[in-house]
Amino acid sequence: MKTNTPRDMLAPGGVIKATPSVKKPEVIRDATTFPDTPMDDATSHDGNEDAEKTQTKNGNAEHNTSRRGHDSAEKNGTKPKSMADMVWEAPKLDGPQVFKPESIQKIGYATTSIGVPAIYFSGAEIQKLATSLGHAIVGKFSHSIPTSHQIQKALDTIKFRRGFTWKYINAKHILVQFEDIADYARLLSGPKGTPVWYIDRHPMRVLKWSPDFDAYCESPIAAIWCNLIGLPIHLFDQSALFAIGKLLGTTFQVDRATANKSRLSFARICIEIDITKPPPEEISLDICGHEVVQQVKWDKIPSYCGECKHVGHKSEVCYAARPSERPP
Template sequence: MEDRPPDPPATLEEGRHVSFAQVVARSVSIPPVDVEFKKLTLYFGEPAVFFSKEEVARSELSFKSTLIGKCSFGKPSLFEIKSYLKKAVYIQGDVIISTLDPRHVLLRFVDHSDFVKVWLKESLHIKGFPVRFMKWTSDFTSGWESPFVPIWITIPGLPINFYHGNFLLCIAGTIGKPLKVDGATGNCIRIVAARVYVELDLRNPIPSKIWIGCGGDGFFQKVVVERLPSYCCFCSKIGHVKESCRKALKYTLARDAVRKGKMIVQDAGA
C-alpha cells in the first residue's frame, strides 16, 4: 500500500461529516456558470448550439488566473512542476495543474498574484526541462501560441505627481492591462522613468506616445516598450513576423501556382 499520512478527522458542516477528499474536491472545483438551456438548431445542415458573447465571457471568468505551460523538449511531472513553483518561485496559494496534451499543461492558480508572478517569469527550467508560460485563452489549440504577453513599458520624464495611486495605472492602461509596478517606481526612488509591467496583445499596434489630459490642458507623453517580441498572425507563433514565416511563404507559393495553372487553362481554352 502506498505510504501516505492518514486522512485528517472529518469536520462538521451543516450537521454532516465531510471527508478530506470532499474538502479537496471542493477547493479545486470550478464554480458553475448557469446559462439558459439552448434549443437544437442547425448550421449549414449540421446540429449546432449558439452562445452569446456575454455568456462566453462569463464562462471564462473562472479561468482568469490560468496559464498554459508549453513543454517543447520533454515534460516534468505535474508534481515536480507544482513543487518547483512552491519552493523556487514562492507562490503562496494553491495551483491546480493538469495535462492538456503531450506538450502542454494547464495551471489554474487560486491566488491571482501567484498567476502574475509565474507569468512574469516567462519561462523556467524545471528538472532540466524548459517550460514556457503563456496566458490561457478560450481559443487555445495545440500548435498555437497566445498573442497576450507581459511586457515592461517605460514612461520617461513622467511628472512625479503621476507616480502614485491610480494615476500611473490609468496612464499605463492606455497601452495594456497593468500587471505590476516596478518597486523603485512605486516608491518614487527611480524617477527618471516610470516602469510598469502590462499585458499586451501583439496583434495590435503599440503607440509610441499617448495624450495625458489635465483639465483643459495636457501633453503628449512618450512611451517605450522594452523587448517587444515579434508575432506571426499567419501561424500564430511568437518569434517572427508573417513576412518571414515559412508556412506563409509555402501558402503564397501554392496559391500563386494554382492561379497560374488556372490562367494557363483559360488561355488554352481561348
C-alpha cells in the same frame, strides 16, 4: 461372594460411604466462534425458529415503515420518492456526478448546422464560463515535457504570494490557475521580461489562456513591462498609474521602486498587450489644460507569426509558409 472394599470407603461400623457424583464441565458451543462444531438438533431447530420469527418481524417492521412513509407522502400531497430521486439526494464525492436538471441553469441555443446537431453560446455566456477559471495561464512545452514532480517543484521554487493549481491539458500543454493577479502577471511576464521559463532544462513558454484557446495556435496576448520616462512626480500614485496604463492595455502591476517612489526618473508598469499590433511609443497627458507628451519605452516584445500562429519569429522567416526553404 466376598468383595474387597478399600478402607477409605468404609464408614465406621463397616458401612460403605456413598461416592459423590462428579458433574462434568458444561461445554458452551458457539456456532459463531466454532462453526464446525455441530449443535444439538433441538437447539438447532429452536434457533432456526427464532431466526425465522426475528426475520419475519423485521420484514414486517420494514414493510410497515415503508408503508407509513408512503402513506405520509400521500397525506402531505407529495409524490413518493423514486430510485432516481434517492440517487440525486445522495451525492458521492468519489463517484460520477449526477445531473440535477432542476438545479442546472439553462444556457445555449440548440439548433442544426448543415443537418448536424449544433448549439450556440452567446458572448455573455462564454464570458461567464471563462470567468470561472479565474487567472489562468497556459504553459507550452514545444519539444519535451517534464514530469509532474519537476513541474510542481519548479512552480514551488518561484514562491508565489498565494495559492495556485496546475493540470495537464495534453501532452504539450498545462494549465496554471492563480488566486492572485500579481502571481498571474509574474508568471506571464517571465523571469527576465521574456515569457519563457525553464523547468529542468525544458523550456516552457507561457501564454494567456482565453476562451478561444487552440492547442495548435498560440495566443498573441503577452504581459510586457514598459517605462514611463520622466513621468510627473505627483502622478506616482496607484490610481493615476492604473488610469495611464489603461491607455496602453490591461494594467497588472508596478515594480517595487515605483510603488515606494524610491526612483522618480521613470515609472515601470506591466501591461498586457496584443503583440501583433505595434504598441504606442508615446501618449498625451492633459494636466489641467496643460498637455504633456509622455514617452513610453517598452521592454523587448517577442515576434508573432501570422502564418503559423506561433510566438518567437516573424512571418517573413516562417518555414510553415515556405516549406521549400526549410533547412535540411
